[in-house]
Amino acid sequence: MAIKKLGKQTVQFKNPPTIISTATIVGPKEGEGPLRSYFDRILTDDLYGENSWELAESKMLRETVKAAIEKGDKKISDMEYMLAGDLLNQLMSTSFAARDLGIPFLGIYGACSNMAESLSLGSMLIDGEYADYLVAVTSSHYSSAERQYRFPLELGNQRSLSAQWTVTGSGAAILASKGKGPKITHITTGKVIDLGIKDVNNMGAAMAPAAVDTxxxxxxxxxxxxxxxxxxxxxxxxxxxxxxxxxxxGDVGYDMSKVYNDCGLLIFDNEKQDTHAGGSGCGCSATVFCGYIYKEMKKRNLNKVLLVSTGALLSTTSSQQGQSIPGIAHAVRIVNDV
Amino acid sequence: MEYIRAFVVGGVICIIGQLLIDGTKLTSAHVLVLFVTLGVVLTAIGVYEPIVKYGGAGATVPLPGFGYALAKGAIKGAKEGGILGAFTGGVESGAGGVAAAVVFGYLMAVIFNPKTKN
Amino acid sequence: MSKREKLRKERDYDAYVKQKTPKPTYLKNVIWAFCVGGLICVLGQFITNVFENMNMSEKDVSTARTIILIFLGAFFTGIGVYDKLGKRAGAGSIVPITGFANSIVAPAMEFKREGYIFGIGAKMFILAGPVLVYGFGSSVLVGLIYLLINK
Known part of the structure; x- marks a missing residue:
C-alpha cells in the first residue's frame, strides 16, 4: 500500500525532510541581475580557471556542493547520496564533479526540471528513512549549452525574441531528516506533455503545458x-x-496571478540585460530557488512556496529529425514551520 | 556612382536574406546554402550576370556572388574542357576563396579562443 | 484521445502560441541588414577598384577581393567583433562572403578544445560544409547541363 500517496501523482511526506542549507554560484551576467545579492558567489570569469566551459560548469557544481555542505555545518563524508544532473551529454559536469567529491551518486536527467526532480527523489529517500543527509544539486552554463544545443559563440547570428538565455550557475540544497529550516511536505511528479511545438527558440511555449498539467x-x-x-x-x-x-x-479555474512568477523572469532584467524572453537552464530554477527563495524563506518573507521546475526534453538529434519538444514539470511544496 | 550601386544591390540582397530569416523557419545556415545555390541557378539561366554588371561588388560580394563565380567557372570549364571542365571549372573558380577560408579559419582558431557573451 | 483530436489540439495550441510570441522587429532588422550589407559591398567595390587600377585580370581581381574579404571576416571573428556586429546586422553580415568566413572560423574556434584534428579540422565545416556541397554540386550540374544543351 502506498500510504503516503495523495491523489494521482502527489506524495505527502510523513516526516517532511528539512532543507538545512543551500548554496549558489553564478556567472558574471547573473551576478549583474536583480537577484545578485542572493547569490553566494559570483564568478568574474565564467571559465572559472578551467580549460573548457564543460569543466568550468563541473567545477561550479562541485564548489556549490562543498559550499552548501559547509553552510550546513556538515562534512562531505556525512552525505549519503548526491542526486544531480545537468544538460550536457551523458551528464558530464555532474559525473565529473561526483568523481571528485566521492559522494554516492545517482545521476538524473530531467533537463531544466532537474532541481525539482532531485529535491523530489531526495525527499523520498529521506522520508523513506534510507538516508539522513543528502545533497540535491544541478547546474547549467551558457557557453557549454550554446555549443551543444545551438551555434558556436562567435557565430554572428541573431537570437529570436522568444529565445531564452541559459543561466550560468549552480544551486545545491542539503536535505536532512531533522534540523532547522524550510521543509518539503509534498511533491507532485509530472508527466511528459507535448503539444507539438517544434520551435527550439520558443522553449517556454513548449514547456508551459507540462507546467500547467503538473x-x-x-x-x-x-x-x-x-x-x-x-x-x-x-x-x-x-x-x-x-x-x-x-x-x-486560469481557464481551468485557478487564478494564480497574485502569487505566480517564473525563475527565468526573476533572474534577469530582460530589458537591461538583453536576454530576450528570460533565463533558462537547470541553473535557472536551481539558483533562484537555492538563492533568492530559500533566503527569503529563512527571513520568513516567504512561507509557503510551490517550486515547479520545468524541462524541455529535446535533444539536438530529436530536433534535427523534426520531432516536437516534449515538456516536463515537477512540483515541490516547501513550507516554513509555523 | 558605382559605389552607390554596389551599396544598394548588396543591401537589397541582404534584406532578402533578413526577411527569410525573420519571416520563415530558415536559420542563417539555411540561408547561406540557399543563396549560393540560387546564385548558381540564376547565373545558369542568365539572370545574375546583368545584376553583376549593374551592381558590381554589390552582387559579387554576397553569397549568391559566390554561386555566380562557381557557375561561371563551370560553364567556362565545360566550354573549354568538356566533361572534365564541367567538373573542375566551378571548383577552380571558387578555389581561392575556399583555400583562404580554410587557412585563415585554421589560423584564427589557433590564435584566438571564443569569448563568452553577455 | 484520438489521433484527430490530438492533431486538432496541437493546431489550436500552435495558433495560440503564435499569437503570444513576440514578432521580430522587421523594420529595424531590415534597415540594419541593408546598411551593413551595403557597406561591406562598398568595401568590396573599393578593393575591386584598387586592383583593377593595378591592371589585374577580372578573374584575378575577383579572387583577390574574395581572399581579402575572407581574411577580414575571419580576423574580426577571431577578435570577437563579428558576432557583435551580427547581432545587430543579421543577414547584413551573414550574407556577404565575410559571413561565410565567420561560419567557418566560429566553429573552428569553438571546437579547438576537442583537438586540432577532430576539433578544428572536422568542425570547421559544420556550417560551411553544406554551402560547399550545394555550391560545388550545383555548379558541376550546371556545367553538365550546359554540355548537354550545346552538343
Missing part, C-alpha cells in the same frame, strides 16, 4: 489552491511561457 494536478491531488501559497514559481518558462501557463491555468 500544477493543476497538484491542486486536485492536494486540495490546495493558489491562495494557499505565497509564491508559485515555474522554472524557466520566461515571458512567453509564463503568460501561456497563467492563462491556461
Amino acid at each position: 500544477i493543476v494536478t497538484h491542486f486536485k491531488d492536494t486540495g490546495f489552491k493558489p491562495e494557499d501559497y505565497d509564491l508559485i514559481v515555474t522554472g524557466d518558462l520566461a515571458s512567453v511561457g509564463k503568460e501561456i501557463a497563467q492563462d491556461m491555468i
Whole structure:
C-alpha cells in the first residue's frame, strides 16, 4: 500500500525532510541581475580557471556542493547520496564533479526540471528513512549549452525574441531528516506533455503545458489552491511561457496571478540585460530557488512556496529529425514551520 | 556612382536574406546554402550576370556572388574542357576563396579562443 | 484521445502560441541588414577598384577581393567583433562572403578544445560544409547541363 500517496501523482511526506542549507554560484551576467545579492558567489570569469566551459560548469557544481555542505555545518563524508544532473551529454559536469567529491551518486536527467526532480527523489529517500543527509544539486552554463544545443559563440547570428538565455550557475540544497529550516511536505511528479511545438527558440511555449498539467494536478491531488501559497514559481518558462501557463491555468479555474512568477523572469532584467524572453537552464530554477527563495524563506518573507521546475526534453538529434519538444514539470511544496 | 550601386544591390540582397530569416523557419545556415545555390541557378539561366554588371561588388560580394563565380567557372570549364571542365571549372573558380577560408579559419582558431557573451 | 483530436489540439495550441510570441522587429532588422550589407559591398567595390587600377585580370581581381574579404571576416571573428556586429546586422553580415568566413572560423574556434584534428579540422565545416556541397554540386550540374544543351 502506498500510504503516503495523495491523489494521482502527489506524495505527502510523513516526516517532511528539512532543507538545512543551500548554496549558489553564478556567472558574471547573473551576478549583474536583480537577484545578485542572493547569490553566494559570483564568478568574474565564467571559465572559472578551467580549460573548457564543460569543466568550468563541473567545477561550479562541485564548489556549490562543498559550499552548501559547509553552510550546513556538515562534512562531505556525512552525505549519503548526491542526486544531480545537468544538460550536457551523458551528464558530464555532474559525473565529473561526483568523481571528485566521492559522494554516492545517482545521476538524473530531467533537463531544466532537474532541481525539482532531485529535491523530489531526495525527499523520498529521506522520508523513506534510507538516508539522513543528502545533497540535491544541478547546474547549467551558457557557453557549454550554446555549443551543444545551438551555434558556436562567435557565430554572428541573431537570437529570436522568444529565445531564452541559459543561466550560468549552480544551486545545491542539503536535505536532512531533522534540523532547522524550510521543509518539503509534498511533491507532485509530472508527466511528459507535448503539444507539438517544434520551435527550439520558443522553449517556454513548449514547456508551459507540462507546467500547467503538473500544477493543476497538484491542486486536485492536494486540495490546495493558489491562495494557499505565497509564491508559485515555474522554472524557466520566461515571458512567453509564463503568460501561456497563467492563462491556461486560469481557464481551468485557478487564478494564480497574485502569487505566480517564473525563475527565468526573476533572474534577469530582460530589458537591461538583453536576454530576450528570460533565463533558462537547470541553473535557472536551481539558483533562484537555492538563492533568492530559500533566503527569503529563512527571513520568513516567504512561507509557503510551490517550486515547479520545468524541462524541455529535446535533444539536438530529436530536433534535427523534426520531432516536437516534449515538456516536463515537477512540483515541490516547501513550507516554513509555523 | 558605382559605389552607390554596389551599396544598394548588396543591401537589397541582404534584406532578402533578413526577411527569410525573420519571416520563415530558415536559420542563417539555411540561408547561406540557399543563396549560393540560387546564385548558381540564376547565373545558369542568365539572370545574375546583368545584376553583376549593374551592381558590381554589390552582387559579387554576397553569397549568391559566390554561386555566380562557381557557375561561371563551370560553364567556362565545360566550354573549354568538356566533361572534365564541367567538373573542375566551378571548383577552380571558387578555389581561392575556399583555400583562404580554410587557412585563415585554421589560423584564427589557433590564435584566438571564443569569448563568452553577455 | 484520438489521433484527430490530438492533431486538432496541437493546431489550436500552435495558433495560440503564435499569437503570444513576440514578432521580430522587421523594420529595424531590415534597415540594419541593408546598411551593413551595403557597406561591406562598398568595401568590396573599393578593393575591386584598387586592383583593377593595378591592371589585374577580372578573374584575378575577383579572387583577390574574395581572399581579402575572407581574411577580414575571419580576423574580426577571431577578435570577437563579428558576432557583435551580427547581432545587430543579421543577414547584413551573414550574407556577404565575410559571413561565410565567420561560419567557418566560429566553429573552428569553438571546437579547438576537442583537438586540432577532430576539433578544428572536422568542425570547421559544420556550417560551411553544406554551402560547399550545394555550391560545388550545383555548379558541376550546371556545367553538365550546359554540355548537354550545346552538343
